[in-house]
Amino acid sequence: MVRRMTMELAVDVARAAVQSCRDAGYQASAVVVDRVGIVQAVMRDTLANRFTLQAAEDKANAVILSGVDSSEFRLNRQDIRPEINQIEGVLMMDGGVAIRAAGSIIGAVGVSGAPGGDKDEICARAGVDEVQDRLDFAD
Template identity: 30%
Template sequence: MIAAILRSPESPVAAGLRLHGRPEQSAKQLIDCEQKPSLCLLSHGYCGGLVMFKNIAVAALILLSINSLHAETLPKQSYLPLELAQKAVNAALKKCSDDGFNVSVAIVDRSGVLLSQSRHPMAGPHTIKSSFGKAFTSASVGEPSGKLASMIGEKPFLEGLRDMDERLVILGGGLPIVIDDVRVGGIGVGGAPGGHLDEACAKEGLNLLQRTAN
């Protein structure tokens, strides 16, 4: 009924009267119903419900419009699930352990927030910070942390990058996590005797993520 009233070229009340089988109501009664619904309900006994129908229909249309607007503007973003991050950390930790290195491994999300971290019981306490810093650096700049270190070595004027954020650790061992051309985080390893060895372990964790995604 509400849809029929809204589609009608007549006023809502007139359309409602017709649908209720009362097209013969006088013009004065119709005006009363349009302008004074409470008076109409008392004197004629039928229009209050129609006006209420009209108000409900208008409110429903407003709510539908608001919901539609919200649905169109909400962004969609890829993210790295915690469960996968933990598996990648374990894979990198195992790789270094198998190679005889006691390390810490960290994974951060696209915003540099820690998702998962694990430390070998024999790894130095400093490796907790270094693994996080390498992961943070790679997630932030979108490049391996070792590549950034090489760039600074070749171009000393970039040395100021080290002071941009205290969380940056510009040493080898960090890799950006890119899935389907979208950067979703970074992985960092600290504790092996050389950045290239840390990076090899980080690569093991990254490979697991990419295999799972594909």
């Protein structure tokens, strides 16, 4: 069975991620992609810089490329970081988190706009945590 993310799930992840950053005092954007890297949901807080949209998408794409959260990918593959960052549409920075259902990656969320990728990742993880119950019970 091929597992796919619903539009509703993608929107809920993006909304919760941006709200988490907002609650922490950051203006950020969140982009949710499906398991092949196609954008499913985009949310930009009112004052988030427009460039945060591309950075968030590229962080999510790094998850799809590597199969792990972007922070783990960055730490594990320092040897190829400059080369990976030359691939259009991929950014090897913290802030991309996998969305998993029944052990399989069904997508990823990338966040950009907080002062540091570590904070972006906290917001991205909050987005996934918001829907974790639905993911845990996915068939």
